[in-house]
Amino acid sequence: MDIRNKTIVVTGATGGIGRAVARELSDEGATLILVARNAQRLSGLVNELGGDRHVAVSADISDDAGRRDIVKACRSTGSDGISLIINAAGTNSFGWFEKQSADAVRDLLDVNLLSPILLTLDLLPLLQQQKSSRIINIGSTFGSIGYPGFSAYCASKFGLRGFTEALRRELADTGTRVSYIAPRATRTDLNSDTVIAMNDELGTAMDDPALVAEEVMRVIRGPANSDKYIGWPEKLFVRVNALFPGIVDNSLRKQLPTIRRFARSKT
Ligand SMILES: NC(=O)c1ccc[n+]([C@@H]2O[C@H](COP(=O)([O-])OP(=O)(O)OC[C@H]3O[C@@H](n4cnc5c(N)ncnc54)[C@H](OP(=O)(O)O)[C@@H]3O)[C@@H](O)[C@H]2O)c1
Numbered sequence: 001m002d003i004r005n006k007t008i009v010v011t012g013a014t015g016g017i018g019r020a021v022a023r024e025l026s027d028e029g030a031t032l033i034l035v036a037r038n039a040q041r042l043s044g045l046v047n048e049l050g051g052d053r054h055v056a057v058s059a060d061i062s063d064d065a066g067r068r069d070i071v072k073a074c075r076s077t078g079s080d081g082i083s084l085i086i087n088a089a090g091t092n093s094f095g096w097f098e099k100q101s102a103d104a105v106r107d108l109l110d111v112n113l114l115s116p117i118l119l120t121l122d123l124l125p126l127l128q129q130q131k132s133s134r135i136i137n138i139g140s141t142f143g144s145i146g147y148p149g150f151s152a153y154c155a156s157k158f159g160l161r162g163f164t165e166a167l168r169r170e171l172a173d174t175g176t177r178v179s180y181i182a183p184r185a186t187r188t189d190l191n192s193d194t195v196i197a198m199n200d201e202l203g204t205a206m207d208d209p210a211l212v213a214e215e216v217m218r219v220i221r222g223p224a225n226s227d228k229y230i231g232w233p234e235k236l237f238v239r240v241n242a243l244f245p246g247i248v249d250n251s252l253r254k255q256l257p258t259i260r261r262f263a264r265s266k267t
Pocket of ligand 1: 041138139191
């Protein structure tokens with residue numbers, strides 16, 4: 001997809017990954033509708049991108065009124081529709097499942113799963129005003145591999161992957177293409193100091209958000225409908241887990257004492 005002069009929505013735009021993606025898209029001449037809750041960080045981002053053409057929408061995607069504000073901004077900015085939505089807003093909560101509160105689980109599933117689905121539902125008519133358009137959902141390696149300490153997060157990303165696959169197939173004979181991009185651990189504020197320390201001890205690689213943004217751009221420029229799993233050996237583990245989950249069960253069991261120790265120590 002040639003993104004010059006196209007109107008593109010990025011949720012989670014002020015986050016580590018969203019910001020890096022927004023910078024790439026802005027440099028290539030897109031008009032961006034940048035979504036996050038914190039208005040100050042959003043206006044800082046708009047200044048940093050230096051484009052008067054970009055629009056900041058301070059909205060909570062898990063709130064009906066917030067999603068209405070996003071649709072309103074899209075209608076007034078992209079008079080002939082929008083070309084791409086990148087669902088990157090997300091949250092995480094590392095900890096032993098039995099210690100999670102019902103509210104925390106509900107909130108996580110709402111922001112990571114229900115809200116991108118509902119926002120996509122709201123924006124689909126605007127995407128379909130364009131002859132060709134794209135939906136890109138930012139998932140995770142944990143959307144294919146269940147990992148101890150991240151049960152609700154994994155559930156949300158498994159769900160997002162299923163939604164992406166079904167919608168892609170449903171829209172196969174339309175001009176709208178749907179992709180899923182699964183980063184592995186990435187150095188952003190999503191990961192607490194505890195998670196970073198655990199990843200260091202377990203030897204889990206963490207990518208720079210700029211690398212994830214490059215991969216997102218590759219998907220946008222590449223053949224429609226493609227999914228992308230970032231990082232080696234994570235993309236191999238995704239396949240092994242699908243075919244032989246017992247191998248991954250055994251390997252994660254060895255990591256369990258370390259993961260449990262960090263989960264208990266978390267602040
Ligand atoms: N970092 C990783 O290790 C990693 C790995 C794999 C996948 N991912 C996925 O990549 C995506 C981006 O993550 P990130 O690492 O860039 O996270 P991040 O740095 O923590 O940024 C999260 C972004 O989402 C926004 N956000 C959170 N809740 C929101 C809500 N209710 N409504 C609107 N905006 C909301 C935040 O802004 P406000 O707080 O101002 O709303 C922020 O812009 C997420 O979907 C994440 O699951 C991340």
